[in-house]
Amino acid sequence: MNWDDIKIFLEVARAERLSTAAKRLAMDASTVSRRLHKLEESVATKLFDRTQEGHVLTPDGEMLLNSACKMEQDAQHALSSIHNNNEENCGLVRIGVTEALGNFFVSPNLLALQQQHPNIDVHLLLFSRYVKISRNEADIAIAVEKPKSTSMIVSKLCDYKLQLYAHQDYLDKNLEQYPQGILLEDLADHKWVTYVDNLIFTDQLSYIKELDQYLASELKASFSSTSIISQYFAIKSGLGIGVLPCFLADQDKNLIKLHSQEITITRSFWLVTHPESKRLSHVNTVWQYLKQLVIDHADLLNPTE
Incomplete structure (x- = not known):
């Protein structure tokens, strides 16, 4: 299997629409479709059902997705570890969050993080659904419901x-x-x-x-x-x-x-991350920053009057 084809598969699985995945990958939709067919031929199985609602993973596709996410996470963690060895608190952190908290609270309060840690880059990803950390959609999620998963690190952020x-x-x-x-x-x-x-x-x-x-x-x-x-x-x-x-x-x-x-x-809001991600210094730095942020702005989040 070609890793580039796996990356395309991952993006289509996350976007659930070929056109959306193509935009994220900066590729033509026809190219994405062709590469998916090539991948399906190489593994000799159908990975997606093509429906009017979009591309829906088959059971075999779900199995490949779990393995592909693990491969992607391992590669990202390895690269981040190399960066961390060379320079503390350096790297990209993707925060998955609901649109209200992301737009009206997190985004306006990231300046101090940038000033304190200029080598940490943040991607703020806004979701109107659960953020799937297990599928590597984000490094840190701020969830509106406590996840039931026991394989993730979960910490109450605030009321x-x-x-x-x-x-x-x-x-x-x-x-x-x-x-x-x-x-x-x-x-x-x-x-x-x-x-x-x-x-x-x-x-x-x-x-x-x-x-x-x-x-x-x-x-x-x-x-x-x-x-x-x-x-x-x-x-x-x-x-x-x-x-x-x-x-x-x-x-x-x-x-x-x-x-x-x-x-x-x-x-309540809940912080969620993968144990491997939490061990990375730049991810842990953002995690701790978010926890301090809600303490500093408790009157806005949870007013007493």
């Missing part, structure tokens, strides 16, 4: 709070109908911004169920999205009320917290 928010324009627009403001018993009557319920990848993102005790009737969403960033902009535009992480919404002075004393939702 974070979410609360109800609406834009001041939305409140002003509804002032005539609700002159006393938005009361708890009126919440279900308002327009809501939510996740698309049947497309949530983890129950940790299902916030609406926790609001049922406060609602006089079933909540109806006027706008739903699979993206928390889209929800944020919808709420910001005055489209309705929604649940947002405090570390995101509290940075926008035009968003108003609603019933913060009565309604608070708490969730």
